[in-house]
Amino acid sequence: MHAFGLEEAGHYEAAEEAGLAALDANPDDVWAVHAVVHTHEMRGEVAEGLGSMLERQDDWGDGNLFTTHNWWHLALYALEAGDTSRALAVYDDHIHNDQAAGVPIEMLDASALLWRLLLDGTDDGGRFQSLATSWAAKSGPEPWYVFNDVHAVMAYVGAARFDDARETIDRLQRSAAGATGTNGFMATKVGIPVAEALLAFGQGRYDEAVAGLAPIRRDFHRFGGSHAQRDALKRTLIEASIRAGDKDMARALSAERLSARPRSTCNWLQRARALRASGDDAGAAAAEAHSAEHRSQFAIALAR
Ligand SMILES: [Fe+2]
Missing domain, CATH: 1.25.40 (Serine Threonine Protein Phosphatase 5, Tetratricopeptide repeat)
Incomplete structure (x- = not known):
C-alpha cells in the first residue's frame, strides 16, 4: 500500500524500492507486484515492467482477486511494444471472455x-x-x-x-x-x-x-x-x-505527454498523428521513427 501510494504521488524510485521490499518478504503479495508494475508503467519502462511481470508470473497469474487487473497491465505493455495480437490474446484468455x-x-x-x-x-x-x-x-x-x-x-x-x-x-x-x-x-x-x-x-x-x-x-x-x-x-x-482539427491543442497536449513519458511508443505515435494533422510531415516521420526504435527494444523483451 505504501509503494502504491508513493507511485501515485510520483515518487517512482521510492515506490519501486518499497514494492520490492514487500516482495522480498512475501513474493506472492499481488498488491506489491502491482505497485512495482505501476512504477515501470509510469516511467515508460516497458522492458523492465514486462521482465518483472513475466519473471514473477507464477506468483500473480491466477487464483487471486487481482489476477485480471495485473493481466491488464501486461496487455498495456504489449500495446506499448506494438504487439496488438498479444494484447488481444491476453484480453481473451484473462480479462474478458464467455466464462468471465x-x-x-x-x-x-x-x-x-x-x-x-x-x-x-x-x-x-x-x-x-x-x-x-x-x-x-x-x-x-x-x-x-x-x-x-x-x-x-x-x-x-x-x-x-x-x-x-x-x-x-x-x-x-x-x-x-x-x-x-x-x-x-x-x-x-x-x-x-x-x-x-x-x-x-x-x-x-x-x-x-x-x-x-x-x-x-x-x-x-x-x-x-x-x-x-x-x-x-x-x-x-x-x-x-x-x-x-484543433492543431494547437493536439500539439501542446502530445508534447506534454511525451515530456512525462519520453519512451512511450504510443505517445510518439499520437505525437506523429498530431504533427501530421498540422502539416509537419517531417516532424511526424521523426516521431514515428522514435516509436519504432523503442518498439524494437520492447519487442525483444516481450519475446523472452
Ligand atoms: Fe493498476
Whole structure:
C-alpha cells in the first residue's frame, strides 16, 4: 500500500524500492507486484515492467482477486511494444471472455483496454459487443461507483450502443442531482462530463469531446482509479483534438505527454498523428521513427 501510494504521488524510485521490499518478504503479495508494475508503467519502462511481470508470473497469474487487473497491465505493455495480437490474446484468455465472472472491477479493465484500441483505430473483432452485453446484464435502476459507470459507457460507445450509453449517463445525472456524498460529487465534477465526452467521441462530435474534457483534464484524479487507468481519458482528449482539427491543442497536449513519458511508443505515435494533422510531415516521420526504435527494444523483451 505504501509503494502504491508513493507511485501515485510520483515518487517512482521510492515506490519501486518499497514494492520490492514487500516482495522480498512475501513474493506472492499481488498488491506489491502491482505497485512495482505501476512504477515501470509510469516511467515508460516497458522492458523492465514486462521482465518483472513475466519473471514473477507464477506468483500473480491466477487464483487471486487481482489476477485480471495485473493481466491488464501486461496487455498495456504489449500495446506499448506494438504487439496488438498479444494484447488481444491476453484480453481473451484473462480479462474478458464467455466464462468471465462479469464483475465491474474486471469489466472496467476490459473496457479500458478496448478503448485504447478504438482510439488507435484498431478493429476490436466484436469484443466490444460482447463486453457491452456483459455490462448491460449488470445494469439496474441505480448507478454504480461512477468510475464503473464511465467504463460501462466506454463499452456501449465502442459497441455503438449509443442509447445504452445515453441511458447510463441519464441515470448518473438523476442520481447525482442534489447528492451530497462522494460518489455524487465525483459524478458531477468528473464522471458525467467524461461520459458525455466519450459518447461525443464515439458519435464523431470531436469538438464537443474536446470542449468537455479539456477544462477538467487536471481533475480526472477526483473520480478514482490510478494514473494508468485514467490515461485513457488523456489519450481521448488528444485524439479528439486531432480529429477535431484543433492543431494547437493536439500539439501542446502530445508534447506534454511525451515530456512525462519520453519512451512511450504510443505517445510518439499520437505525437506523429498530431504533427501530421498540422502539416509537419517531417516532424511526424521523426516521431514515428522514435516509436519504432523503442518498439524494437520492447519487442525483444516481450519475446523472452
Ligand atoms: Fe493498476
